Amino acid sequence: MSAPATAAxxxxxxxxxxxxxxxxxxxxxxxxxxxxxxxxxxxxxxVPVIExxxxxxxxxxxxxxxxxxxxxxxxxxxxxxxxxxxKIACLLLPxxxxxxxxxxxxxxxxxVARIATHCTEADIAEQHIGMAKELGMEAVGFxxxxxxxxxxxxxxxxxxxxxxxxxxxxxxxxxxxxTTKTVTERIETLVGGLDVPVGLHAHENLxxxxxxxxxxxxxxxxxxxxxxxxxxxxxxxxxTEVFVAVCDRMGVATGVDTMTMVDVAEEVVRPAxxxxxxxxxxxxxxxxxxxxxxxxLHSERAAKRYGVSQAQIxxxxxxxxxxxxxxxxxxxxxxxxxANK
Amino acid sequence: MSAPATAAxxxxxxxxxxxxxxxxxxxxxxxxxxxxxxxxxxxxxxVPVIExxxxxxxxxxxxxxxxxxxxxxxxxxxxxxxxxxxKIACLLLPxxxxxxxxxxxxxxxxxVARIATHCTEADIAEQHIGMAKELGMEAVGFxxxxxxxxxxxxxxxxxxxxxxxxxxxxxxxxxxxxTTKTVTERIETLVGGLDVPVGLHAHENLxxxxxxxxxxxxxxxxxxxxxxxxxxxxxxxxxTEVFVAVCDRMGVATGVDTMTMVDVAEEVVRPAxxxxxxxxxxxxxxxxxxxxxxxxLHSERAAKRYGVSQAQIxxxxxxxxxxxxxxxxxxxxxxxxxANK
Numbered sequence: 001m002s003a004p005a006t007a008a009x010x011x012x013x014x015x016x017x018x019x020x021x022x023x024x025x026x027x028x029x030x031x032x033x034x035x036x037x038x039x040x041x042x043x044x045x046x047v048p049v050i051e052x053x054x055x056x057x058x059x060x061x062x063x064x065x066x067x068x069x070x071x072x073x074x075x076x077x078x079x080x081x082x083x084x085x086x087k088i089a090c091l092l093l094p095x096x097x098x099x100x101x102x103x104x105x106x107x108x109x110x111x112v113a114r115i116a117t118h119c120t121e122a123d124i125a126e127q128h129i130g131m132a133k134e135l136g137m138e139a140v141g142f143x144x145x146x147x148x149x150x151x152x153x154x155x156x157x158x159x160x161x162x163x164x165x166x167x168x169x170x171x172x173x174x175x176x177x178x179t180t181k182t183v184t185e186r187i188e189t190l191v192g193g194l195d196v197p198v199g200l201h202a203h204e205n206l207x208x209x210x211x212x213x214x215x216x217x218x219x220x221x222x223x224x225x226x227x228x229x230x231x232x233x234x235x236x237x238x239x240t241e242v243f244v245a246v247c248d249r250m251g252v253a254t255g256v257d258t259m260t261m262v263d264v265a266e267e268v269v270r271p272a273x274x275x276x277x278x279x280x281x282x283x284x285x286x287x288x289x290x291x292x293x294x295x296x297l298h299s300e301r302a303a304k305r306y307g308v309s310q311a312q313i314x315x316x317x318x319x320x321x322x323x324x325x326x327x328x329x330x331x332x333x334x335x336x337x338x339a340n341k
Numbered sequence: 342m343s344a345p346a347t348a349a350x351x352x353x354x355x356x357x358x359x360x361x362x363x364x365x366x367x368x369x370x371x372x373x374x375x376x377x378x379x380x381x382x383x384x385x386x387x388v389p390v391i392e393x394x395x396x397x398x399x400x401x402x403x404x405x406x407x408x409x410x411x412x413x414x415x416x417x418x419x420x421x422x423x424x425x426x427x428k429i430a431c432l433l434l435p436x437x438x439x440x441x442x443x444x445x446x447x448x449x450x451x452x453v454a455r456i457a458t459h460c461t462e463a464d465i466a467e468q469h470i471g472m473a474k475e476l477g478m479e480a481v482g483f484x485x486x487x488x489x490x491x492x493x494x495x496x497x498x499x500x501x502x503x504x505x506x507x508x509x510x511x512x513x514x515x516x517x518x519x520t521t522k523t524v525t526e527r528i529e530t531l532v533g534g535l536d537v538p539v540g541l542h543a544h545e546n547l548x549x550x551x552x553x554x555x556x557x558x559x560x561x562x563x564x565x566x567x568x569x570x571x572x573x574x575x576x577x578x579x580x581t582e583v584f585v586a587v588c589d590r591m592g593v594a595t596g597v598d599t600m601t602m603v604d605v606a607e608e609v610v611r612p613a614x615x616x617x618x619x620x621x622x623x624x625x626x627x628x629x630x631x632x633x634x635x636x637x638l639h640s641e642r643a644a645k646r647y648g649v650s651q652a653q654i655x656x657x658x659x660x661x662x663x664x665x666x667x668x669x670x671x672x673x674x675x676x677x678x679x680a681n682k
Contacts, residue, residue: 179591180552206590207583211521211552230620242548242620245629249547250520258629259652266622276617279571279583281607288586288599311600 010255015049022231024055029069039082041264046256051089052079058097080109087111116142122160129164141166147177151189176205177290191220199223202238205287209238228269235283241265289318302334351596361392363572370410380423382605392430393420399438421450428452457483463501470505482507488518492530517546518631532561540564543579546628550579569610576624582606630659643675
């Protein structure tokens with residue numbers, strides 16, 4: 001806290017995802033001016049990587065995932081033009097985004113391609129990681145819902161990404177269901193088994209995103225994701241400005257100017273948000289049960305229709321390890337709970 | 342998460358302070374009906390101790406600390422009448438509350454007297470702890486702003502409380518400035534040096550209240566404070582329902598029914614709050630600088646008057662270890678910063 005944090009070599013690389021994962025908090029309605037203002041602020045604070053895409057990655061603007069208010073290519077172009085030192089990153093989920101999207105963002109000046117799959121489906125990312133490398137981009141592998149598989153299986157999946165050419169592999173706690181203990185197990189296993197650096201992407205459902213990110217650093221992670229103001233779906237993501245301030249207070253060099261970051265959160269990002277980020281019942285139960293956010297609405301309907309507890313439905317779905325696309329299981333579980341009442 | 346949390350012997354005793362520290366979030370305007378509803382909910386969930394007083398303790402209703410909307414004795418009486426299993430606790434800061442207040446709440450049915458002083462002024466609590474014991478109450482010592490002194494000095498102060506008769510001594514992170522590392526140092530030192538059990542009272546300014554409370558348990562604390570919905574001044578307190586859910590997920594027995602607790606937060610407490618709890622700039626800077634909340638308004642005025650940064654004023658005050666009552670130092674610091682610009 002005594003010396004400026006920017007003086008020492010950063011202990012990790014920070015990726016701010018306010019303009020990607022944080023866009024869930026504004027239903028993907030960022031304007032070009034907001035993108036410019038947020039990138040300018042983050043860039044000024046010294047954030048080294050800024051992610052910009054639809055909340056569900058390139059090509060996410062759709063009936064299923066919500067239409068973007070402004071075409072993501074426009075937001076990306078404004079970001080690239082605005083950033084003086086920060087690299088711009090994009091997220092791509094194979095199946096939602098396609099190969100041509102990668103080429104388009106490369107041409108627009110994006111330097112980092114983050115390729116995301118469910119934590120047990122890394123093979124789906126092989127082709128896109130390879131393509132990002134061929135395009136001369138940095139390729140980051142992103143293993144989502146990482147609480148749903150064991151540390152050893154997560155490593156096997158991460159190795160697939162590493163072999164495909166990934167320069168970094170992230171453990172992604174999409175449901176905010178990991179605790180300091182389960183983060184430790186996963187990060188230690190990944191760091192021990194990979195040649196490439198490891199990252200953590202934390203959510204706030206159990207109010208542990210800052211602590212989990214610190215824990216990841218303690219166990220060798222070199223990349224951390226965060227969103228300014230904690231912006232994000234439900235409880236939101238690890239709040240960038242808080243994480244930076246805590247690192248600073250603990251003597252962990254961030255490369256980011258804490259007070260500038262705090263001002264960007266308060267004066268630029270928070271006014272752009274539609275609602276405060278909070279760990280309300282829905283968000284907490286998602287983290288506690290360890291299920292997809294997309295199960296929330298379906299389970300609410302099923303709970304009403306069959307007169308059972310939504311929480312119990314979600315907890316049971318979590319126990320069964322139900323994944324996206326298995327929404328029909330929600331009705332099955334609700335019927336079973338109703339029968340057992 | 343598999344077996345009901347209520348089945349195993351709790352690993353710690355939970356004190357919910359929504360109706361005391363949480364009252365800062367509603368400017369001490371709880372109604373009798375709100376007190377009844379909140380106590381009924383917490384009691385039903387299995388919370389063993391519920392604290393009820395003005396936010397600044399017995400007798401706090403005043404021009405200085407804010408007037409209570411409803412006399413605290415009325416709220417306390419409703420709480421005592423409503424609780425079926427929970428004990429009702431009160432907080433007293435010697436100087437704000439007086440000896441007669443202790444007698445009055447004992448007569449009203451309060452079983453736990455929590456006596457609070459600044460972390461280096463335990464001797465001020467001796468008489469009141471002794472009186473609580475004479476009255477046949479459980480006496481809890483409460484060492485506030487515990488980040489401002491060393492673990493060893495905190496232990497010396499805790500020993501004074503223990504010798505005065507305290508049944509429990511709390512490390513109180515009033516500014517939300519402790520991290521998992523500094524919590525560990527303090528709790529380990531207290532647990533190692535005291536004969537009585539140790540507690541932690543955590544705030545959310547650095548977004549670490551849940552993690553710090555878990556850390557305290559890991560290092561031998563047996564008492565944890567929390568407020569439902571995270572209610573409290575600024576960023577608020579450790580959120581009861583989140584902490585209970587995380588404990589449950591980690592296999593730490595709480596004695597509290599998680600889902601009931603989550604419902605009480607969502608349906609009873611949050612609707613009574615005036616504003617969402619969030620780690621905004623003011624709250625974060627208080628935790629980062631480690632200063633009193635009461636410095637906020639004064640430092641804002643001084644920053645404007647002398648054209649310097651409020652954050653820098655607060656950080657400098659934190660470095661100098663300025664305590665409540667030294668508000669004149671704020672102007673001195675502002676003048677120095679202005680001169681050095």
